[in-house]
Amino acid sequence: MMKASNFACFFDVDGVITQGPNPIAVAKPAIQTLIQLNVPVVFVSNTCMLESEKAKQLSSILGVTIHPEQVVLAQTPMRTLTDFHNKHVLVSGQGQAEEIARMIGFKSITTVEKVCEAFPELDMVDHMNRVRLSEMIRTQGLVHDEHFRPIEAIVLLGEPIQWERSLQVIIDLLLTDGNTGVVSSDSNTFHDHILIIACNRDLVFKAAAGLPRFGHGAFLTCLETLYKVNYFCY
Structure with missing residues (x-):
């Protein structure tokens, strides 16, 4: 069993993870690697929507499961x-x-x-x-x-x-x-x-x-x- 990380990563979404509806080229494999290494990942965005919907959106874009608890939005x-x-x-x-x-x-x-x-x-x-x-x-x-x-x-x-x-x-x-x-x-x-x-x-x-x-x-x-x-x- 892989040991849990002693640090976490916070990522802005717009312009860092995605450009419009598409992932930035290096972002998708980078996030997938961090999750495989058990590094906690949190996504931050100034958008205002349901955290559950943003989590689904990110999951689809990145090809990994993102939970609502990993999303911090404007509200x-x-x-x-x-x-x-x-x-x-x-x-x-x-x-x-x-x-x-x-x-x-x-x-x-x-x-x-x-x-x-x-x-x-x-x-x-x-x-x-x-x-x-x-x-x-x-x-x-x-x-x-x-x-x-x-x-x-x-x-x-x-x-x-x-x-x-x-x-x-x-x-x-x-x-x-x-x-x-x-x-x-x-x-x-x-x-x-x-x-x-x-x-x-x-x-x-x-x-x-x-x-x-x-x-x-x-x-x-x-x-x-x-x-x-x-x-x-x-």
């Missing part, structure tokens, strides 16, 4: 934020963002879409929503969800698809202490806003395009800039 450290797991949080991201948030421990979750359903006047970038809102006000007045529970923290797992709507709603929540249905007279007085927990601050990343692509860090930069502009102009 993985949030498992340690147990003080926030029982708070009512807004989760922003794409794809399986809600499922990912629950997997890392958050129990009470809402989304930008659900906030817009509770407060239909928030999303004015969508011109069709302007039409729907006008019809609502004409026929029944402005209707809010009276049972909406204020947001206690905002969890940003990755850039959303509709940046403009997410930026608007998140800033609304920051300026109203998590409840856009209650706009106090001192909202423009300096005070701490509800907490933002964000992963993956990479401004850009390398993809198939010739130039770098905007990442979650670009969204966070927009959010910070617009918050400052809105705060001092509000």
Whole structure:
């Protein structure tokens, strides 16, 4: 029986193990050799997806079995934020963002879409929503969800698809202490806003395009800039 190694190897995935969907030439045999030698291997990536899916993806690419416990992704450290797991949080991201948030421990979750359903006047970038809102006000007045529970923290797992709507709603929540249905007279007085927990601050990343692509860090930069502009102009 081969003796266990007294050291371990951590590898970044993008640009080290893979280039896009394909393994880098020397990476596959190197990882296979390390595993044959019983060297513990951990893979690190700024992507935000289920660790189990990333493990399956790496297993297929590398031709060896990679377990979810060997994968550390952008959201993985949030498992340690147990003080926030029982708070009512807004989760922003794409794809399986809600499922990912629950997997890392958050129990009470809402989304930008659900906030817009509770407060239909928030999303004015969508011109069709302007039409729907006008019809609502004409026929029944402005209707809010009276049972909406204020947001206690905002969890940003990755850039959303509709940046403009997410930026608007998140800033609304920051300026109203998590409840856009209650706009106090001192909202423009300096005070701490509800907490933002964000992963993956990479401004850009390398993809198939010739130039770098905007990442979650670009969204966070927009959010910070617009918050400052809105705060001092509000």
